[in-house]
Amino acid sequence: MNRLGQAFSKGKAFIPFITAGDPSLAITEKLIPEMAGAGADIIELGIPFSDPVAEGPVIQAADNRALAQGVTTDHVFDLVKRVRQTCDVPICLMTYANPVFSYGTGKFMERCREAGVDGLIVPDLPFEEREEFLPACRQYGVTLVSMIAPTSKDRIRMIVQEAEGFIYCVSSLGVTGVREKLGDQVKEMVDTVKAVKDIPCAVGFGIGNPQQAAEMAAVSDGVIVGSAIVQIIAQHGENCLPPVMEYVREMKKAIG
């Protein structure tokens, strides 16, 4: 079992998402180990993209803030490499197909391995297109995380059979962003996954408060929280560390 699989072996996993370089690369470098210390089991780290079609306004704005400062894919690899000197929390990069493809898919995965990246989440790479990246991911030992959604239905079996690491379960329709009401199909989705194979399921999209996190964790193996954390970072900027850590501790406790 690699680091990603082990992250789910100590109870329910808490997976925060942040955009690299928001508000600055220096703060991101501090956020990763501190969030790990506060209870994060995996860090989902976004490489900013100009046109993130699966994101709501909060993460779109974070991407824009990072890009406006000139953050590039190379900066993100260098950042992960520096973090790895002191911290072994599993890290999944999240970005869209084009930054990976344009960097050179093989070169991208090679740098992932060199920097110590564990997995890759690509929202615009469905099962049908996985061959675009999968051979390079396998060559360099990067887990390509599969996503399922409430609309996946009959597709879940096909996706899960070939899935590795963990399954990213999209809780509800729409794009990323905190919402009051989450989808009511999560338990059914997770049950369908488990009937195919025993692979951890983490639920993301829409989760904002501890109660929602507890509800989702009760029917899955972990929760992914992005927009709520990115909103704290947007609000506090360079001073975001204490409020983010307080939030991470609270959420980790809620799912515990």
Next chain:
Amino acid sequence: MSRGRFGIHGGQYIPELLMSAIKELEEAYNHYKADPEFNAELEELLQQYAGRPSLLYYAEKMTKDLGGAKIYLKREDLNHTGSHKLNNVLGQVLLAKKMGKTRVIAETGAGQHGVATATAAALMGLECEIFMGKEDTERQAINVYRMELLGAKVHAVSSGTQTLKDAVNETMREWARRLHDTHYVLGSAVGPHPFPTIVKDFQSVIGREVKEQLLAKEGRLPDAVMACVGGGSNAIGIFAGFLEDTSVRLIGCEAAGHGVETGKHAATITKGSVGIFHGMKSYFCQDEYGQIAPVYSISAGLDYPGVGPEHSHLHDLGRAEYVAITDDEAVEAFEYLSRTEGIIPAIESAHAVAYGMKLAPQMARYQIIVINLSGRGDKDVAAIARYRGVNIHE
């Protein structure tokens, strides 16, 4: 490899959440495109509502003035709503209705596709919402009001560069929020499979008619066919009639904006590189890290950083040529056609007219070129006046 490939281009690079809707669309389209009843209904709409076939007009004054090849204009500007966009929209909205959808959403750049979608939705009794870049709602204010008159709700998109690309992003996001009762009427030959094929099929009526009309008038095929290319729907529609006729040069005219060397252009095939965006692999204007580049054109309809995957493939094969036309050249062609033939073209179509003006004098008088006049220019009059320093209110 996935379905819907044109060489290396195309594919279905979209979030898992949308895959079920895309598969549903693909199945429905494969069913209805072979359904005689569907095709009869569409044919009736194209003839009785859109006004097809559109004229193939011999531009005699222009031909004599330029002193070279004989120039024909395919008058898509004479369709109801004033552009070729209605061909695709009538097909897709009819398809949406057959699929049991009650609502359609669409992106628009210049507003022509938005107006066409709002029109078809009004006709067929579907709810309609249009996403348009905020900058474009300002450039094309009359079209916004026109869509509202037709009963559509128009959303001004303020993310990103506030143009067509961002309108597509936002329409995709809206589709992900609500896909059970909603069809996304994609307006160009772009996006994930099956959209590039659906849009090409519905637009290929242009090329079929040109071939028939020219054979009737001249008894032969044209030597060159040209059309403007943003996403490339009017171009693929007219090219479709001649793909197998290798003696016919197919020429796509991209927007060079201030010039392809200035960085302020939308000449995707001329200057872009292969990437993956908006559901497809194709050529895109992008930086070395794959960030989609801000593009520029005087024409809101060509102001898009990508191009349809079949155009990318035709370029790779060398079957079609792609050239770049600057704002200045397009505006001159806009004015020239207005003065010479009494036809005011859309500023998008003026890019094809501009290349025709360059090419015709280099060709012999017995040769024939066909320019796709994809839309009419009423919508652009105020913007062209401003370009010439005349401040008139719309």
